[in-house]
Amino acid sequence: MEYTPYPEDIDFGKYWLILRRNWLPAGCSSLLIFMLFVLLAALQKPMYEAQGKLLFRKRDTSSTLLSERSDQIGVLETLNSQNNPIDTEAEIVRSIPVLESAIKAINLQDDGELVAAEDVAKNLSVKAIKGTDVLLVSYKSRDPKEAAIVVNQVIKSYTENNVLSNRTEATAAREFITKELPKTEAKLRNAEIKLRDFREDNGIVSLTDEAQAAVTTISELDNEIAKVKSELAGTNSQARSLQQKVGLNPAAAMSLNALSQSLAVQKAFDDLYQVESQLAAQRSRFSDSAPVVATLLEKRANLEAVLQNRITEVIGQQPLPKQINLQAGESEQKLIDDFVTAEVNRIKLGNQFQALVNFRNGYQQRANVLPRLEQKQQELTRQVEAAKLSYELLVKRLQEVQIAENQNLGNARLVAAAEVPLFPTASKKKVILLGGAVASSLMYIVVAFVWDLRDPTIKTTKEIREFFRYPWLGMIPLIKRKHSPAGQPEWENFAQILPTRETPHAAVSEAYRMLQSNLKFLKPDRSIRLLTVTSSVSKEGKSTISANLALTIAQIGKRVLLVDADLHHPAQHHIWQLLNDNGLSNVIVNQVEFEHCVKTVEPNLDVLPAGAIPPNPLALIDSKRMADLIQALAQKYDYVIFDTPPIVPVSDVLTLAKMTDGILLVVRPGEIDVSTAATAREFLTQSGQDVLGMVINGVTPMNEPDSYLNRVRTYHEDVNVNATKASFLPDWLTKLVTK
Numbered sequence: 005m006e007y008t009p010y011p012e013d014i015d016f017g018k019y020w021l022i023l024r025r026n027w028l029p030a031g032c033s034s035l036l037i038f039m040l041f042v043l044l045a046a047l048q049k050p051m052y053e054a055q056g057k058l059l060f061r062k063r064d065t066s067s068t069l070l071s072e073r074s075d076q077i078g079v080l081e082t083l084n085s086q087n088n089p090i091d092t093e094a095e096i097v098r099s100i101p102v103l104e105s106a107i108k109a110i111n112l113q114d115d116g117e118l119v120a121a122e123d124v125a126k127n128l129s130v131k132a133i134k135g136t137d138v139l140l141v142s143y144k145s146r147d148p149k150e151a152a153i154v155v156n157q158v159i160k161s162y163t164e165n166n167v168l169s170n171r172t173e174a175t176a177a178r179e180f181i182t183k184e185l186p187k188t189e190a191k192l193r194n195a196e197i198k199l200r201d202f203r204e205d206n207g208i209v210s211l212t213d214e215a216q217a218a219v220t221t222i223s224e225l226d227n228e229i230a231k232v233k234s235e236l237a238g239t240n241s242q243a244r245s246l247q248q249k250v251g252l253n254p255a256a257a258m259s260l261n262a263l264s265q266s267l268a269v270q271k272a273f274d275d276l277y278q279v280e281s282q283l284a285a286q287r288s289r290f291s292d293s294a295p296v297v298a299t300l301l302e303k304r305a306n307l308e309a310v311l312q313n314r315i316t317e318v319i320g321q322q323p324l325p326k327q328i329n330l331q332a333g334e335s336e337q338k339l340i341d342d343f344v345t346a347e348v349n350r351i352k353l354g355n356q357f358q359a360l361v362n363f364r365n366g367y368q369q370r371a372n373v374l375p376r377l378e379q380k381q382q383e384l385t386r387q388v389e390a391a392k393l394s395y396e397l398l399v400k401r402l403q404e405v406q407i408a409e410n411q412n413l414g415n416a417r418l419v420a421a422a423e424v425p426l427f428p429t430a431s432k433k434k435v436i437l438l439g440g441a442v443a444s445s446l447m448y449i450v451v452a453f454v455w456d457l458r459d460p461t462i463k464t465t466k467e468i469r470e471f472f473r474y475p476w477l478g479m480i481p482l483i484k485r486k487h488s489p490a491g492q493p494e495w496e497n498f499a500q501i502l503p504t505r506e507t508p509h510a511a512v513s514e515a516y517r518m519l520q521s522n523l524k525f526l527k528p529d530r531s532i533r534l535l536t537v538t539s540s541v542s543k544e545g546k547s548t549i550s551a552n553l554a555l556t557i558a559q560i561g562k563r564v565l566l567v568d569a570d571l572h573h574p575a576q577h578h579i580w581q582l583l584n585d586n587g588l589s590n591v592i593v594n595q596v597e598f599e600h601c602v603k604t605v606e607p608n609l610d611v612l613p614a615g616a617i618p619p620n621p622l623a624l625i626d627s628k629r630m631a632d633l634i635q636a637l638a639q640k641y642d643y644v645i646f647d648t649p650p651i652v653p654v655s656d657v658l659t660l661a662k663m664t665d666g667i668l669l670v671v672r673p674g675e676i677d678v679s680t681a682a683t684a685r686e687f688l689t690q691s692g693q694d695v696l697g698m699v700i701n702g703v704t705p706m707n708e709p710d711s712y713l714n715r716v717r718t719y720h721e722d723v724n725v726n727a728t729k730a731s732f733l734p735d736w737l738t739k740l741v742t743k
Contacts, residue, residue: 021464026452034448041440048436050428051144054151056159057419058097058139060090090132093416094139097130097162105165106157112150124154138419148425155422166416178405185398192391199384206377215378218371225364232360236353242346276307460677465700468671471681477526477668477697478519480549481512482704501579504552504559505606516556519699523553523668526696534638534664535696536569538648538657540684544672545701547575550647553668558609562642565602567612569646569660571621574614576647580605587615591633592624598633610641626659634663651684658691666696673702 023030096102103121106112112119127144141159145151202208283300290297462468469476483503503512523532537553539546547570554566567588568576577584582603590596591612602610618624637644646664648657661667667688671681688695 022456023449023452025463026455029455030448030452033451034444037447038440038444041436041443045433045436045440048433049146051146052148052151052425052427053142053144053429054148054155054422054425055140055142055420056155056422057133058141058159058162058416059419060093060137060139060416088132090137090139094130094132096165097139097141097158098125098128100125102158102161102165103128105161106154109161110153110157112154128154128158139416141422143422144429152422152424159418159421163416163418170415174405178402181398181402181405185395185402188391188395188398192388192395195384195387195391199381199388202380202384208377208381215371222364222368222371225360229357229360229364232353232357236350236357239346239350239353275310276304279304279307460679461674462671462676462678462681463673465673465703468673468698468700471678472669472671472685472698474669474695475526475697477522477699478515479700479703480515480519480545482702483512501548502552502555504555513556516552519553520556520560523696530665532665532696533642534634534644534646536646536648536657536661536664536667537670538661538667539650539670539672540652540676540680541650542573542653544650544670544675546650546670547579547647549668549670549699549701550645551576551579554609554611554643554645555606557643557645558606561608563608563610563640564643564645565610565612565637565641567637567644567646568614569625569656570649571614571617571624571656572649572654574617576611577613580611582611582613584613584615587613589615589618589621589624591615592627592629594629598636621654622656622659625656630660631663651687652680655687658687658693661693662691666694668696669698670701671698673700673704675702 100121103124107118107121107124112124114123124143129140129142129144131140132138133140141155143151143154143158145154208214279300283297283304286294286296286300292298292301456463462471465476465479503510504516507513523535526532537546537550547568550566554564558564566576568574569588571589574584574587576582577587580603582605586596586601588601591598591601596615598612601615602612605611624630634644644664646660648660651657657667669688676684
């Protein structure tokens with residue numbers, strides 16, 4: 005059966021075995037610790053506890069005099085929302101200054117000296133009563149009167165300190181407000197001046213009304229501009245049409261209209277026209293040198309000069325168009341008049357349109373500036389309001405501080421004074437004993453594990469299987485040895501040495517039969533007939549295992565030879581009560597024939613004792629005569645079992661095992677340590693031995709919670725009980741019961 009370990013498993017059974025295996029040293033240590041705690045509990049003296057109560061309320065102190073809401077004055081507040089202000093006051097009650105003040109007031113002494121505040125704080129308890137604003141102050145002392153006095157004085161010292169602290173805070177607040185009030189007033193005045201100057205510089209009366217008016221005016225101007233624009237378009241069309249008919253530009257038409265309406269110009273033009281007519285008549289009659297013609301020419305020149313002067317007086321220095329006719333007809337004059345009138349209207353409407361556009365642009369620009377002006381005004385207004393609010397708040401707080409400074413109140417008052425306790429408080433003996441139980445349990449565990457670490461032996465079958473990693477073929481339970489009578493050797497207790505013969509229904513006998521079955525099916529491809537039984541060290545029970553295994557195989561009808569090959573410390577002749585005068589050593593050296601040394605001890609079972617102990621056993625084992633003897637025995641018997649010495653002390657077994665089918669390694673928990681087991685395993689590995697498997701001997705089922713031996717033992721105990729009961733019954737009924 006291969007054992008596969010699982011390192012991730014937590015072996016609680018192993019830990020329990022460690023605790024149970026080392027119960028004596030661990031129990032003594034645990035008992036010692038518990039007795040110390042019992043002694044400590046017995047030395048405890050009775051303690052008395054006095055209690056007093058403080059009620060907290062809103063307080064008018066400077067801690068809240070600068071708050072924004074007057075209805076929050078005096079509220080106990082915290083910096084952190086997770087903190088409780090009552091807990092803060094509890095720490096103040098426990099503070100060293102308050103305790104020192106109380107100690108001095110009541111002259112609390114110990115050995116003629118004042119008690120230290122730290123010592124008082126150890127026995128002083130200050131805690132809030134859940135769901136209330138009440139603080140419970142308690143003090144423990146061996147003197148009940150002292151306990152009550154200390155509690156009352158601590159409460160008194162705290163309330164006095166609280167009142168003094170409140171008044172000090174109020175004074176500091178008043179001085180601060182008095183200092184800050186002029187500065188705040190100056191800030192308010194400067195803010196108001198800035199707001200006034202801003203309104204004057206920007207011509208602001210009411211930005212809201214102005215914005216509404218601007219929107220209305222711009223809308224009306226847009227309507228008026230649209231109307232004028234429409235009229236201007238009609239007038240422009242009319243003027244262009246008249247201009248085409250008149251053939252004059254607007255300036256010439258207006259000049260001609262002005263000249264036609266000037267009587268002086270018309271009078272001069274008429275005179276010049278008459279002279280021109282006379283000059284034309286005279287030139288037809290006379291030459292230009294004639295006096296009449298010369299006079300008319302001179303008169304014409306004078307009239308032209310007069311006409312030009314009068315024209316200049318009417319239209320200025322602008323040149324007169326050549327195509328102008330100062331003597332236009334009536335229809336032509338009417339067209340000119342209409343053209344001039346249309347041009348005048350056009351100019352008038354154009355000027356009106358431009359004036360409206362400019363007026364609207366002015367309003368639009370003002371409207372665009374209004375948001376920025378409003379923002380600036382709001383900023384200045386906020387500054388004024390903030391400064392005004394700060395000023396008014398400081399004035400109000402100054403009045404409240406002056407009232408608080410003159411009051412003699414605190415934020416806590418006494419609800420219930422401490423009274424002298426009549427009975428002591430609950431003793432700590434139970435707690436001490438419980439702590440002693442816990443400490444002793446921990447000590448038990450620590451000592452058990454430390455004690456176990458001191459023992460290097462392999463203690464359980466699981467550890468053996470994990471260490472050797474050989475197939476385990478059987479576990480032989482431990483048989484508790486009974487003391488033999490005086491003078492009687494231990495070997496004569498056959499019930500202990502040969503349980504397979506003396507107690508065939510016991511669990512140990514079944515374990516040997518299980519070992520025999522496992523050996524039979526261990527190698528399906530070949531039969532195992534020559535078997536070497538050994539162990540790492542002595543006292544592991546290899547001789548007992550060899551004897552019982554041989555007897556178990558013989559009981560199933562096989563011829564078995566048990567050879568005591570331990571030529572150092574033979575034991576088989578003791579187990580079977582034989583003489584050891586002749587044996588294996590004598591046969592090897594040809595002193596005695598094999599048939600004269602072998603003894604039949606049970607049906608189908610022969611035993612060959614070790615014989616005389618030679619000076620060099622290895623020389624006999626590692627000889628050709630030994631090899632020939634083994635071959636001869638293999639032909640004569642079905643099974644040959646060699647009981648050999650341990651592996652570590654001597655090397656005989658390694659030589660002998662090469663001549664057999666394999667080694668059966670016997671290991672006993674608690675007999676072999678790790679280093680010896682490692683040496684034995686290394687010897688077996690280096691010599692290339694064929695280790696068939698292990699037999700774990702001397703297993704205590706109670707120490708192996710995962711062992712199947714518990715169930716086997718219980719089963720066979722029931723069988724033995726039934727067999728005992730059946731002995732009083734008839735044979736046929738006995739067979740039925742035992743079956």
